[in-house]
Amino acid sequence: MKETVIKTDKLTKRFGDFVATNEISLEVYKGEIFGFLGANGAGKTTAMRMLCGLSIPSSGQATIAGFDVYKQTEHIKKHIGYMSQKFSLYEDLTVLENIRFFGGIYGLSNADIKTKSEALLNELGLQDEAKTLVGSLPLGWKQKLSFSVAILHDPKIVFLDEPTGGVDPVTRRQFWDLIYNAADRGITIFVTTHYMDEAEYCNRISIMVDGRIQALDSPANLKKQFNASSMDEVFFELARGAKRGE
């Protein structure tokens, strides 16, 4: 049986008269790579903030890793990881210091932090850079490190907000290797991206338009449904009708 780790039912967020996220309902399963797509301004960030326990919904229900988004936001935060393109590690701390800092924040024991940082440095091939300031690392390395730090505490779910913006195509693919690895280990991946080829790497995706989820299925089924040859076409077909900008 599939274990559901994210479940929302008509989840809504209003700002005054503006309905940023309008009755979204979805289920995401353990170990799944779920792509959360939509045009700028479709309401993705607002939805994601609710799922991370950072914003209280206006109406509707949701549980994240079994915890309620109204009452158990602190529990949610302990059981998820979060990474965005803008979220940066501390540039004036070294690689190792960043790992130790975030390990501490997530409440890992010193012994745990020690073993995990060694494993992480090995996995990323950053052993020689352990004492390098993060600020002087290339962007691609920062992104990989940032992802690894976001899953340091073995969260049930990791939220990735446009994680691969701006890097070269080879680094972008290496980043996806890390994502697949984490999913293999049972971590659920919830990811937003503007690269439509990356949408293909997801098990299932949803596409938001003007606050609502207009489509939700596997990439193959969506292409069938919209009679399209690529996800780019599916996205275009759905999002070109959007009324609101960012």
Place this chain on the structure above:
Amino acid sequence: MEAVVLNNVSKTYGKERKVAVDSVSLTVNKGELFGLIGPDGAGKTSIFRMLTTLLLPDGGTATVDGFDIVKDYKQIRNNVGYMPGKFSLYQDLTIEENINFFATVFGTSVEENYDLIKDIYVQIEPFKNRRAGKLSGGMKQKLALCCALIHKPTVLFLDEPTTGVDPVSRKEFWEMLKRLKQQDITIVVSTPYMDEATLCDRIALIQNGRILQIDTPDKIVQSYPDKLYQIKADRMYDLLKELNVYPKTLSCFTFGEYLHLSLTDESEQAEKELIQHLQNKGFHNIEMGAVTPGIEDCFIQLLKK
């Protein structure tokens, strides 16, 4: 005639003399839509800032419209339009005030060159009394483009205008550029999105401050050296791992719903062997065929050199 010429232009930063631009030479012809394609840190912004006379090169020479970027900086500043990657208009002025301000600075008026910006301006005109800081990302982008165009520049420099923008808005933006090109404005645009490369007349692929290749998108694609296959099967990630250890794999990487694969042996026999091998390894629904490479394939291939 050439609109922009760079001759061995270099730029280093800081005490360590970290190289941002490494002896770059290229030429952009008048009326061309020229793309600088490369990831963050490739040196695109440094090149733009030198060509717009905001930064001095450490080596080499360059001209814009025949004017030297060091000696004739005043002429260049009057002639070119520049849209930086970061939104740089006055946040506390309205749309209308920003456009009027830039028109006045350049000694012209909105009326004089209204034709040029009309297509774009009508889309933001309903909000002309709104402060720039309160605009959506898409509207900011359109306003910035209007302000960069208002003095009818001969060359327009656009630094990553579509970064972080969704695919639909990106398409619209490129359609605006095509219309501008018809007005005889030379456009130099940078982007990290490889799929936008095909929309340019010519492109330079750039990485770590160095030019990897300059040509038309078609010719770059034609110069791809190996036969490229697309392949898929159930369990795509396992397929990738398997192909990466297969002895006859030259290169293999994910590409949308398929993997892109080159083999050391391009014979039909080798194809059959591979499919047999994968079937033996328990892969089902294997689909394999030749595919035309895209710019992204070329970029990946060039990065390996």
